[in-house]
Amino acid sequence: MILEAAVQEGDEVVLGPILQREGDILTRSIGGDVPLFPPSNFGVVDRGIYRSGFPSEENFPFLKVLNVRSIVYLCPEPYPKVNAEFVRSQAIRLFQFGIEGSRESFVTVSNRTIMEALRVLLDIRNHPILIHCKRGKHRTGCLVGCFRKLQNWCLSSMHEEYIKFASPKIRPSDMRFIEMFDVSQMMHCVLGIIYRYHGFGHQAPRLVYQKA
Template sequence: MKFDHNLHQEQQEKEQTVVIPSEENMCRTIEVAIIEPPSQPQVLPAVKLTPPPTTVNDDEEMFIPPLNFAMVDNGIFRSGFPNSTNFSFLQSLSLRSIIYLCPEPYPEANMDFLMANGIQLYQFGIDGAKEPFVNIPEDTIREALKVVIDARNHPLLIHCKRGKHRTGCLVGCLRKLQRWCLTSVFDEYQRFAAAKARISDQRFMELFDTSSFKHLPMPFSCSKRIRAHSLYRDSACQRTQKQGS
C-alpha cells in the first residue's frame, strides 16, 4: 500500500486546529431602559388630612381656675368672678366660704353651686367706681377682713368682678395686718391691677388702720409665720429705701 504523506499531514493539521470564537460571538447584548424625567414636575392634588375624632370621657373634668386666681395664704384664695366653667376647679379647693365684694345679686347658677357644696356666701357690696379719689367704705373692708381672719371660714375665696381693685384692697389690708411693708403691699396690688392700678386704692391701703384688730386672735395659717415674714419684709423695705436715697 502506498502511504500518502501529504494526506496524513493535512489530517494532523485539521486535528490540531483550534476554533477561536470571534469577539462578536463573545459579547452579550444588554438592553438598558432609560426613563427620561418629565419636562415638568408632577403636582399631586392636595389632600386634606382630618385628625381622628378624640374620645371624650364623661368622667374626665376640666379644672379651669377663675380669672386672676391666686393663693393668698394657706386656706385663703383670690380671683375674679367665677362662672360655671370654674365650678369643678373651685370644688377641688373644698371651699367653706366665699367673700363677694360686689353690690349686684349673686347669679342663680353660682348660688346653686354654693348650696350643692355647702359653701357660705358673705357679700360686702362695694361699688366699682372707676373715677379717681373715690372714698372706699372702710367699715365694709373691716367687716370683710374679720371674716377673712376667722379660720372657721377657711378655705375661703375672695373675689369681685376682675379680682383687681376691690379684692386687691382687701388683700392689701390683710397684708398690713400681717405686717408687710407698704412697698410689698403695693407690689402685690400692682401685679394684679397692672395698668389699671388706682392711686385711690393705694392711698386707702396706706392709711388703713389695723390697730382695731390687735385684740382679735389670728389663728389662720400665716399667723405662725408673721414674725419671721415681717422681719424679712422689713429688711427688704429698708434695702429698697436705702437704694432710693
C-alpha cells in the same frame, strides 16, 4: 451650704416616693382627664385663702377641688342664679360686702366694711375661703392689701402685689386706701387671737400690748 447636690445632666434620676398630705396639692387635684379651669386672676393669698375674678360655671369643678367652704363677695349686685345654685349645692357660706366698683370707690367706703370682711377672712372656721369681686383687681386687691397690712408687710410689697393683680388697670386711689388703712382698729381682735393661742396669762398682758 448646699445640703443636697444638684442633679447633673446625664445622671440617673430615681424618683422615689414622695411624702404628701392627704387632701393636698396633687392628691386633691390629680385623677381627672379634664383640665381644671381656675377663675380668672386666681391667686393663693395664704393657707386656706384664695382670690380671683368672678367665677363662672366652668370654674366650679376647680372650686370643688379647692374644697372652698366660704366666699367673700365684694360687689353689690345679687349673685347670679347659676353661682347661687352652686354655693347652695356645695353648702358654701356666702359673705357679701357690696362695695361699688366705681373708680374711686375705696376712698368713700368706710373702714368698717373692710374690717368686717377681714374678720370673716381671718376666721379659720370659714376656710378654705375665696375672695372675689368682678375682675379680682381693685376691690379684692384692696382687701388683700389690708390683710397684708395685718400681716405686717411693708408698704412696697403690698403695692407690688396689688399691681401684679390689677395690672394694667392700677388705681392710685386703691393704693392710697391700703396705705391709709388703720390696722390698729383690728388690734383687739388680734389680741384675742394672741391670748387664746399663745397662752399669755395674766402675767404678761403688758408684753402682749407692747407687741401688738
